[in-house]
Amino acid sequence: MNSVQCIGLRKNYGDKAALDGLDLEVKGGTVCGLLGPNGAGKTTAVRILTTLTRPDGGSASVAGFDVVKQARQVKERIGLVGQHAAVDEILSGRQNLVMFGRLYHLGSKRAATRADELLEQFGLQDTGRKAVKDYSGGMRRRLDLAASLILAPPVLFLDEPTTGLDPRGRNEVWQAVRGLVGSGATVLLTTQYLEEADQLADQICIIDHGRVIANGTPDDLKGIDHLDVVVRSASDLETTRGILGPESEVDVDNRRVSVPVKDRLATLTQVARALEDAGIAVEDIGLRRPTLDEVFLELTGGASK
Amino acid sequence: MTDAWILVGRELRHWARQPFQLIVNLIFPIMLVLMFGYLFGGSMIVPGGGDYKEFLLPGMFAMTMAFGVEATFTAISTDANKGVTDRFRSMPMARSAVVLGRAGADMLDSAANLVVLMACGLLMGWSWHNGPVKAAAAVGLLLLLRFSLLWLGIYLGLLLRSPESVMALQILIWPISFLSNVFVSPGNMPTVLAKIAEWNPLTATVDSIRWLFGNPGGQDSIWLAIAWPLVIIVIFFPLSVRRYQRMSR
Ligand SMILES: Nc1ncnc2c1ncn2[C@@H]1O[C@H](COP(=O)(O)OP(=O)(O)O)[C@@H](O)[C@H]1O
Numbered sequence: 117m118n119s120v121q122c123i124g125l126r127k128n129y130g131d132k133a134a135l136d137g138l139d140l141e142v143k144g145g146t147v148c149g150l151l152g153p154n155g156a157g158k159t160t161a162v163r164i165l166t167t168l169t170r171p172d173g174g175s176a177s178v179a180g181f182d183v184v185k186q187a188r189q190v191k192e193r194i195g196l197v198g199q200h201a202a203v204d205e206i207l208s209g210r211q212n213l214v215m216f217g218r219l220y221h222l223g224s225k226r227a228a229t230r231a232d233e234l235l236e237q238f239g240l241q242d243t244g245r246k247a248v249k250d251y252s253g254g255m256r257r258r259l260d261l262a263a264s265l266i267l268a269p270p271v272l273f274l275d276e277p278t279t280g281l282d283p284r285g286r287n288e289v290w291q292a293v294r295g296l297v298g299s300g301a302t303v304l305l306t307t308q309y310l311e312e313a314d315q316l317a318d319q320i321c322i323i324d325h326g327r328v329i330a331n332g333t334p335d336d337l338k339g340i341d342h343l344d345v346v347v348r349s350a351s352d353l354e355t356t357r358g359i360l361g362p363e364s365e366v367d368v369d370n371r372r373v374s375v376p377v378k379d380r381l382a383t384l385t386q387v388a389r390a391l392e393d394a395g396i397a398v399e400d401i402g403l404r405r406p407t408l409d410e411v412f413l414e415l416t417g418g419a420s421k
Numbered sequence: 422m423t424d425a426w427i428l429v430g431r432e433l434r435h436w437a438r439q440p441f442q443l444i445v446n447l448i449f450p451i452m453l454v455l456m457f458g459y460l461f462g463g464s465m466i467v468p469g470g471g472d473y474k475e476f477l478l479p480g481m482f483a484m485t486m487a488f489g490v491e492a493t494f495t496a497i498s499t500d501a502n503k504g505v506t507d508r509f510r511s512m513p514m515a516r517s518a519v520v521l522g523r524a525g526a527d528m529l530d531s532a533a534n535l536v537v538l539m540a541c542g543l544l545m546g547w548s549w550h551n552g553p554v555k556a557a558a559a560v561g562l563l564l565l566l567r568f569s570l571l572w573l574g575i576y577l578g579l580l581l582r583s584p585e586s587v588m589a590l591q592i593l594i595w596p597i598s599f600l601s602n603v604f605v606s607p608g609n610m611p612t613v614l615a616k617i618a619e620w621n622p623l624t625a626t627v628d629s630i631r632w633l634f635g636n637p638g639g640q641d642s643i644w645l646a647i648a649w650p651l652v653i654i655v656i657f658f659p660l661s662v663r664r665y666q667r668m669s670r
């Protein structure tokens with residue numbers, strides 16, 4: 117069963133379409149990474165799915181409930197971690213969790229025990245009594261995540277959970293999200309980083325200009341990893357290009373030939389052998405995960421062919 | 422209702438966590454009273470004669486209510502900016518709870534300020550002279566004024582979310598308070614300013630509470646002191662509600 121479903125979802129701001137017929141399906145118990153550059157419509161999609169914004173067209177359901185007509189049922193089943201850590205800065209972490217717990221209508225005792233459980237789960241038990249304004253970015257995010265999990269919701273939305281964090285904070289959050297996976301929850305996570313989606317998601321949906329342009333498992337998308345070969349002498353570039361095939365691109369300034377590859381290791385060993393046989397002096401050879409830009413070029417290029 | 426109470430409790434916890442802030446907020450109007458009462462008091466002309474401190478304190482009570490707008494505004498815009506409002510909206514809470522909670526918290530806050538300021542006034546020789554019933558009616562008018570300004574604060578907080586606008590509001594609120602009868606009687610102002618001061622909603626409230634407390638310079642403009650806040654509520658309550666609903670656009 118699909119935990120999250122969007123059919124032809126549209127949202128306009130002025131005459132600009134933030135969502136232009138978005139279709140999305142996330143199976144229960146899986147993690148979906150919604151990947152796209154700034155302005156692609158990720159936040160808009162999350163806000164509609166969490167009942168914060170009304171769509172202009174199309175339909176969306178979460179846990180089987182329509183986000184417009186059954187907003188209340190949806191709200192009871194979701195957790196939201198928005199783009200900013202939405203917690204009270206003056207209160208302590210624990211006070212925040214108790215307050216949100218009570219607003220979720222847990223009794224005051226239950227709210228307190230739940231707060232302590234969550235502080236422990238997210239490694240905040242020692243700092244639970246400090247004011248949130250003294251927290252690091254990573255700690256805030258974890259608290260934010262904890263606040264979204266008070267009711268252990270079956271569907272969780274994370275909007276760019278690591279944007280603005282240093283690598284350490286990012287790791288903390290990744291670990292926290294991994295901890296959730298396996299508890300059976302469905303997670304929809306947006307990100308601008310392919311690596312992040314790759315690390316966390318079972319399924320990746322790439323969106324741009326408010327619509328899905330690619331959809332698949334990380335392995336599907338990893339299939340378009342790049343193999344880079346840097347040769348010692350520019351005169352070898354043409355031969356190298358011949359070995360790597362017609363899809364390869366030559367960067368003369370850096371004496372580099374680069375080609376998208378599907379079968380990573382097999383291609384690497386095969387190419388390395390072919391270069392050696394041809395007697396080409398290789399300075400560097402390696403597989404490289406493509407940047408988001410390259411994935412886009414690949415995808416949009418592929419679509420126009 | 423329970424949800425709103427929990428949010429009022431949040432405000433009380435803010436007080437407990439920031440006692441220093443709380444004290445500063447309470448001391449500020451007291452400082453103004455001391456400054457105007459003792460420093461400039463000698464040179465102030467009170468209409469119909471009488472002690473300037475007796476004249477000033479009711480004005481300060483009303484001004485404290487007006488300054489409450491800033492607290493409401495800051496709280497509302499902070500929550501909206503930090504995404505806290507969105508978190509509330511994504512939770513299965515009563516829709517009105519966020520606003521009701523804010524109203525409860527701010528009314529409590531202003532009532533506490535008023536109590537402290539009145540106590541200070543009593544220590545400095547201000548008093549009410551017409552019995553407890555009229556004094557209570559005066560307090561009622563003050564709280565009504567505060568309640569109406571609550572909606573102005575909520576509306577502005579949702580409309581202008583930036584921290585810079587907090588500054589602008591802080592600065593604007595001064596001339597608005599001065600262009601009233603809080604510190605001097607409009608009778609002693611240049612004509613144009615006097616006209617503005619006479620129409621300032623603060624003036625109606627201050628006139629009436631001076632009259633009710635039996636302090637100098639008062640006159641019976643109770644109907645105006647009730648009408649002004651009602652007008653403000655009628656305008657800004659629906660506007661605030663609409664702004665809140667428009668968050669889902
Ligand atoms: N409240 C809004 N008012 C006007 N335009 C908006 C609003 N929210 C989003 N947009 C526009 O919609 C597009 C998608 O934005 P958004 O969903 O925030 O993208 P993302 O989260 O992927 O960066 C952008 O062009 C953005 O400028």
Ligand SMILES: [Mg+2]
Pocket residue numbers: 155158159160199276
């Ligand atoms: Mg966004």
